Amino acid sequence: MILCVYALVGSPRPVRKVTGIAGERLRGIPFDGVVAIVGEVRRPPAASTRNLRQYAASIESIASQVPAILPVRFGTTFDDMTELTSVLRARAAATRQRLRAVRRRTQMTIRLVGSDPDDGRLGGQIPVTSRTGVRPRNRATQGTRYLEQRLAVLRRAREVPELAPIRPAIRRFVKEERVERRGGVITVHHLIPRAMAERYRAAVERAAEQSRLRLAVSGPFAPYAFADNW
Amino acid sequence: MPRAKRKVVARRGGLTVSELAKLDDLRRELERKSGSSSPLRWNADPDDVQRSVAQLVLTLVEFIRRLLERQAIRRMEAGTLTNQQTEDVGRALMKLEETVVDIAAKFGVLPDDLNLELGPVGKLM
Amino acid sequence: MSPNRPKRPSPPRPPRRRTEVDDILGPEDASLLDIVDNLLNKGVVLNGDLTLGLARVELIYARLSLLLSAADRVLPGENTEFMERHHARHVLRKARRRTRP
Numbered sequence: 320m321i322l323c324v325y326a327l328v329g330s331p332r333p334v335r336k337v338t339g340i341a342g343e344r345l346r347g348i349p350f351d352g353v354v355a356i357v358g359e360v361r362r363p364p365a366a367s368t369r370n371l372r373q374y375a376a377s378i379e380s381i382a383s384q385v386p387a388i389l390p391v392r393f394g395t396t397f398d399d400m401t402e403l404t405s406v407l408r409a410r411a412a413a414t415r416q417r418l419r420a421v422r423r424r425t426q427m428t429i430r431l432v433g434s435d436p437d438d439g440r441l442g443g444q445i446p447v448t449s450r451t452g453v454r455p456r457n458r459a460t461q462g463t464r465y466l467e468q469r470l471a472v473l474r475r476a477r478e479v480p481e482l483a484p485i486r487p488a489i490r491r492f493v494k495e496e497r498v499e500r501r502g503g504v505i506t507v508h509h510l511i512p513r514a515m516a517e518r519y520r521a522a523v524e525r526a527a528e529q530s531r532l533r534l535a536v537s538g539p540f541a542p543y544a545f546a547d548n549w
Numbered sequence: 550m551p552r553a554k555r556k557v558v559a560r561r562g563g564l565t566v567s568e569l570a571k572l573d574d575l576r577r578e579l580e581r582k583s584g585s586s587s588p589l590r591w592n593a594d595p596d597d598v599q600r601s602v603a604q605l606v607l608t609l610v611e612f613i614r615r616l617l618e619r620q621a622i623r624r625m626e627a628g629t630l631t632n633q634q635t636e637d638v639g640r641a642l643m644k645l646e647e648t649v650v651d652i653a654a655k656f657g658v659l660p661d662d663l664n665l666e667l668g669p670v671g672k673l674m
Numbered sequence: 675m676s677p678n679r680p681k682r683p684s685p686p687r688p689p690r691r692r693t694e695v696d697d698i699l700g701p702e703d704a705s706l707l708d709i710v711d712n713l714l715n716k717g718v719v720l721n722g723d724l725t726l727g728l729a730r731v732e733l734i735y736a737r738l739s740l741l742l743s744a745a746d747r748v749l750p751g752e753n754t755e756f757m758e759r760h761h762a763r764h765v766l767r768k769a770r771r772r773t774r775p
Contacts, residue, residue, distance in 0.1 A: 327718060366580070366714060368706070375709045393713035395720050402737075406720050414718075428708060432568045462639025463632070470622050502575040506711065533563045535572070537708050543716035576707040579715050595729035 320359045322397045325374070326381055326541075327389040327407075328354045329418040337380045340364050340373045345381070350404060351411035353418070356381055357403075363396045382541040387422040389414065389546040421545055424494060425513045427538035429523060433481050433505040476500070479507055484530035488522045497544045508544035603656035608663045611649050618642050 325345060328334070331354060337345045339358035347354040364370050374393050382388045397403040407414070477498055495510040511519050516539040523536050564572070593601035621638045624630045630638065650660060726734040 324720060371709050371713050374713055390712070390717045392717040392719050395718075397721070398737075410720075428711075430572060430707075432564075432571050460636065462636040462641070462643060464639070465643040466618075466622060466625055466635060466639035469618060470626065473622060502578050503571050504575045527563065533565065533568065535564055537705070540708065540712060543712035546716065546718045572707050576710050579710050590725045590727065590732065592725075592727040592730055592732070598728070 320361060321363070322357045322400070322403055323360045323364065324355055324357050324391045324395045324397065324403070325377055326356045326391055327414055327418070327546075328356060328381065328385045329387050329415065329422075330354065330385045332385075334381055334384055337377055337384075339377055340370045345377065348400075348403075350407040353407060353411050353414045355403065355407055360396070364394050366393065378541050382425075387418040388541050389417055389421065390541050390543045391546075417546065420495070421510065421542040423513050424510050424542060424545075425516055425539040426542045426544055427509045427511055427516065427519055427523075427536065428540070428544075429482070429507045429509070429534050429536050431481055431505050431507075431532070431534040432503060433479075433500065434503070479505060481505060481532075482507060484532055485523060485526035488526035489519060492519045492522070495545055510542055510545050513539070600656050600658060603653070604658045604662055607649055607653050607656075607658060610645075611663045614642065614645050614649065 323339065325339060328347070329352065331347075331349060334345060334347050334356055337356075339345050339360070341358070341360045341364075343358040343360060345356050345358045347356050349355075364374070371393065378388070378390045397406075477496075479498055489509070492511040492515050493509045494512070497508040499506045499508075509519070520536055520538070523534070526532075527534050591601075591605055593605075617638075621630070621635075621642065625635050649663070653660065653663065722738045724736040724738060725732050726736065
């Protein structure tokens with residue numbers, strides 16, 4: 320039997336009546352102020368539609384019982400407690416910080432059709448290039464210029480000018496934002512207070528209609544996109 | 550105390566047919582690229598072992614270089630690097646990137662090949 | 675983790691109604707992209723697997739547990755800012771000089 324990790328929470332209170340993908344009872348194991356919600360399974364779960372839906376349901380069930388949750392990537396398994404313990408202990412401080420950031424908050428997602436990032440070849444959240452190709456003439460500031468250029472690329476990637484028309488309507492809800500451009504789709508995740516989900520959705524839809532912006536909004540979800548620092 | 554039922558709803562009514570198709574393409578792309586729970590395989594091509602090894606080694610170096618770069622940028626933004634540190638770190642990252650690209654070229658490895666998928670972790674970079 | 679309690683006799687089961695899980699997941703077609711994106715592309719990453727081989731023969735299985743964290747978060751006591759460290763040392767030296775007889 321191996322351990323499948325579903326989520327990390329901060330609450331030491333036991334999580335009640337949540338079952339995992341194999342129908343197993345989930346339990347919480349504490350490590351340094353962080354509690355890992357795990358289930359025992361026979362083998363690493365396959366990414367079938369059924370398993371994915373079940374996992375998502377387990378996560379939302381846990382989320383409804385705790386103020387802060389960090390969902391773990393699907394299919395994360397450990398052979399034994401020793402390995403799990405050392406990994407979680409090493410990350411305890413960073414995990415606690417992330418739990419504070421997502422406390423009483425939830426994720427909403429907006430998708431629009433748009434261009435891929437300007438350096439073309441990549442997918443995913445982090446812009447990858449390095450071939451800046453510019454070597455400034457002043458040698459004394461080459462390194463600084465290089466970093467500033469990289470920062471500019473990152474900033475451009477974080478921006479979503481396509482969403483500008485609706486930003487004023489939702490600014491007050493948004494605590495954190497994550498942007499991803501991939502496959503011709505722009506995905507924007509917003510971390511908002513849990514109680515504001517319906518208000519957020521109404522504000523997005525109203526503002527989108529007013530500016531004739533076609534988009535899809537979904538949520539609320541547990542904060543998957545805000546779970547890792549990277 | 551009764552728990553409020555939260556519904557997960559996705560409203561896609563406003564999108565055109567081709568836009569909905571794009572969302573479906575995205576889903577398939579994500580499934581394809583990160584759906585496998587089996588480990589990533591690196592298997593050196595017997596006819597070009599040198600190139601395969603170079604690809605693996607350089608990918609790992611580039612991975613570390615990008616982590617360092619990301620953190621350096623973060624520190625620069627936060628103002629916790631002195632001007633001299635910014636200059637020194639920036640120059641080192643720049644030189645390292647040039648080195649990786651040059652060595653890769655010598656082994657016939659393209660910049661696009663410098664990537665690995667780590668099973669459930671998804672693309673390394 | 676369940677406590678050792680004698681089971682209460684359970685009432686006869688009613689026919690299966692729409693459960694909370696059904697409500698949570700919502701309409702089939704709409705939610706699959708979100709589920710796939712959230713579960714396979716996001717969330718905390720704790721480990722990864724890699725197999726290494728030669729000539730199509732798999733030889734090594736490596737379990738990589740990722741412990742990547744920014745240095746300034748891992749070492750909270752250490753001040754990474756050069757000028758501040760320099761200043762702190764200066765203050766300490768001054769304090770030592772004062773306490774010397």
